[in-house]
Amino acid sequence: MTDEAQLLAKQAAYIDTIRGLYKRERNVGFIACLVGVLVVIWARSRPETPPWALWVGIAVVVLGWACFAYSIFKRTAWVRSHPFDPSA
Numbered sequence: 001m002t003d004e005a006q007l008l009a010k011q012a013a014y015i016d017t018i019r020g021l022y023k024r025e026r027n028v029g030f031i032a033c034l035v036g037v038l039v040v041i042w043a044r045s046r047p048e049t050p051p052w053a054l055w056v057g058i059a060v061v062v063l064g065w066a067c068f069a070y071s072i073f074k075r076t077a078w079v080r081s082h083p084f085d086p087s088a
Contacts, residue, residue: 007086014084021078022071029067036060 039057043049 010086011084018075018079021075025067025071025074029064029071032064032067033061034064036062036064 036057036059039053039060043053043057
């Protein structure tokens with residue numbers, strides 16, 4: 001029973017490590033998408049906004065998604081290079 005508990009503890013620690021990887025980039029991506037959407041809503045709802053505001057908002061949303069994609073690719077590369085080893 002203790003071997004199974006130790007295995008579950010190691011597996012939980014491994015999953016926690018994966019979840020913590022590139023967290024800053026994911027948070028930056030989330031905030032960028034949020035700000036970009038707010039700028040797009042502002043540009044579309046108010047007729048007196050400058051015409052460039054819509055494009056700036058879209059660019060910020062694309063930047064946020066790029067941060068998300070970067071973190072996904074880097075985490076996948078880390079998991080492939082560090083597979084779970086129960087004997088470690």
